[in-house]
Amino acid sequence: MTLLAVRGLTVGYDSSRQNRPAVDRIDLNVHPGQIVAVVGESGSGKSTLAHALVGLLPDTARVHAGSVTFNGQRVDHLPDRRWRRLRGRRIAYVPQDPGSALNPLMTVRAQLTEALRLAGNRPLGDNALTEALNRVGIPAPDRVLGRYPHQLSGGYRQRVLLGMALAGRPALLVADEPTSALDTTVQKTVLDLIEDVAAHDGTSVLLITHDLGVAEDRADRVAVMSDGRIVEDGPTAQVLGRPQAAYTRLLLDSAPRPRATRPAAAEPLLEVRDLSKTYPGTVAVDGVSFTLGRASTLGLVGESGSGKSTIARMITQLVEPTGGSILLDGEPIAVGCPRVQFVAQNPYASLDPLMSVGRIIAEPLRALRVGVAERSRRVRELLDDVALPAEVARRRPTALSGGQRQRVAIARALAPRPDLVVLDEPVSALDTVTQAQILTLLQGLQRKHGLAYLLISHDLAVVAASADRLAVMRDGRIDESGTTVDVLASPATPFTRELLAAVPGRLAAPR
Template identity: 50%
Template sequence: MQPVSESAVPESNSIVDIAGLVVEFGSGKNKHVAVDGVDLQIGPSEVVAVVGESGSGKSTLVSAILGLLPSSASVTSGTIRVDGSDTTSWKENDWRTIRGRRIGLVPQDPMSNLDPVLRIGHQVDEAVRAHRRLPRAEVHDETASAFTRAGLPGAERRKYPHQFSGGMRQRALIAMASVNSPALLIADEPTSALDVTVQRRILDNLAEVVAGSGAAILLVTHDLALAAERADRIVVMRHGRVVESGTAAAVFGQPEHDYTRALMASVPSARPVREAATPAEASIVLEVRNLSKSFGGVPAVDDVSFVLERGKTLALVGESGSGKSTTAWSCLGLNTPSAGRVFFEGTDVASLKGRELRAFRRRVQPIFQDPYASLDPTYTVDRILREPLSAFGIGDRSSRKARAAELLDLVGLAAATLRRRPSELSGGQRQRVAIARALAAEPELIVCDEPVSALDVLVQAQVLDLLQTLQTDLGLTYLFISHDLGVVRRIADDVAVMTKGKIVEYGSTTTVFDNPQHDYTRELLGAVPSLRVPIEV
């Protein structure tokens, strides 16, 4: 996915040509314009990136291009031409002729888009059969070729999705999307949940899949640095409109719109390194001593040791399978170490039982990556926030209700949010509710497991600001797990780099990032995409 041209694509040569597109949800007083007068052309061999915060219209635009708008939405104006044909009035049977054949989709979450009960190879076979009548042997040959192009060994076709790593599942989706050699591949946040080294391999692989075929890529992402590195043209969307577009060099080198500049200023890697906190009396809240954990005889964590001082943030970084999450679960007392010990304020966590374990649960709370999955969708926000208070026997009905409103105010949400359910909130709002829930029992240590990886840069910056403010105001201590080194550079005092279950480098964030000693740390840092342009706001 290297730039192929600095010029806009002529309309006559476009694979997809969108003119004046308006997409509306609902009607009458409930009408909401999600896409408002968008023009976009995508030509052969071109990589176009659409960027913008949640609610900017990116996903609705993609759904319109694919003919997958929900029944509550409709195209009320404008045209979408695919290979010269206007698709805005097409029926589902019409779409089946090009969806998967002329336009392929690589979605964000492979586990939600792969059938868990079917082997991967069978699912790719089905994608071939849906569009081409071929003998069984030729179908298998097409799938094998797609696997090879996607960087997966042929033997992997017999495995089920749960037997693949996150990166391998994403490669499987690339194989499925490209098996019919489409003219356009739409990659919708294809690497947002992946660590930087796997991210680079996936994007390189995606580029190799379309290399020489003339296929174009529409990359939808909230990662501006990734867009700058990989795209020919950038389209910046806000409130359903295109507010700026042009070559990557023009948009990110000399942004003209205030919103584009605001997005760029929110990129974590572009912000200064956090100044190390120095408590008056530094005390150790968490100590991990020679921790090892195996599953089925296979080591996931191997002789890991670190300390976390009160009021500070320690980040665990490394690629998928490095042992970060297993270490975090041990710190939360959710698994029993195979060897070694975890101490919370000098007490061995594994030895806690009954009332002492209950007290520990109150003092150590988690914030998970996906707030929609970690919040009960049937509960209102009020009930979500009151639940831990009730579970720990804190206060009475009246005081719990008051505490719920206080928590919302603490995380910057309006009191009216109490009556809403998670599905009625944006991603950033849901994550704020998750943070509020973690704070409900007034913990001392919070384990943050990829808390901002699924958020766009503006919301991500807001949540990181919130976490830092809460840490300063409440004296919180964070164990912060992330694959985003830009985020880590901004929020962490210290960092531990993990690979294959071991810590290979450990020290202050400034020291580790500015003077890495281990080859693996240098590889991680080298894989981080960069805007590579000065930022002036």
């Protein structure tokens, strides 16, 4: 029996300037207890498909053709009132970002109670709430119920969201990039929970993801989307092991692969000695020391809260250390030193939407009192460096894709001609193909300009593909360090072995 049957579904947006629909004549089946992954780049139509299946298309979207049948009932044109009865009880939805999906003004208890009420569950006392949180692997739920979302880690927020979605024991769970913002070990925990629900409760799962490793690890079937259409669909082993479509092969080729060479010794550029940062009641960084060679890359990996980003902020002088020293060419780094630049995680948040791209890139040069003519020449040069056309200088960030925005952020960082660039999760917000393009760009710029990179990431596969050396952080300290190839081949600590084991799929392994 088919639980979800999609036939010829076509969805378009009224505001779109393109004639091509966002979802174009899609056919898709999901059977009871089955996990089906829909994979593809950003803009391929994955999220529009997910929203159409759960009745959450925006007012600007229209179902132009086709049908969606759930458990034998047509649902593609249900009125909102009927959808509200169905969604949360029989069909559940988990969006990508739990930070924006949860109400910041309501406690977990209030939000979970509302979810249980909408799902028609009785009773609604603390026992039911505790059971819902226990079900998604939250220990000591009594301590969580009274908290607000901002008081929880990303992994806990995602588990709360999953607990709310599963409150009505739905027949179908639609999960839209449910782990893309999570570190590797928390990602594994959340995916384990989803897989357990499918195996033990018979819940069907439609898993929307750009991560082929996640699809390979968890899905029974994979459907590959490109430009609104499904270009390949079949059993996971067949689609990922023997791909027929050129686009599927492109996705597979874009997956990050570890380096297999040991780096030559490099002259030290950055020296971090016994660095520490303490906040009231919390030790964020505890006696960290490492060296980064000129024109080389050091990858700093670890779970959320391990201290990686705090180190990045101290090196870029955004946070003052409590103790220790940071030396560049043997001298303490001064505040505002142009030789050290920063590229942030989220290109959507790090660029001023009211400024033109040209002005954004020129901003550091203006601070250094570079003349107007030289600034204009340098902007053109930098856009060429990051493979963007000169006309982009006149556009604003809102008119660019995520990958283009990150190229702009990189160009801005390169404007003062730095020796060191600190990259804090520079590709985590991007799909696999765009990730590969940005990582390739960074490697090319490193060779051209002799740049040193401190690459901070929770994604061990990304760091393994880019870094000469690797340092693994845990609880504010470096748990293990060495050349990337040595750490990957022979991890010395249980924690590093746990991180490696949590990397999804064979796609993280060397070719």
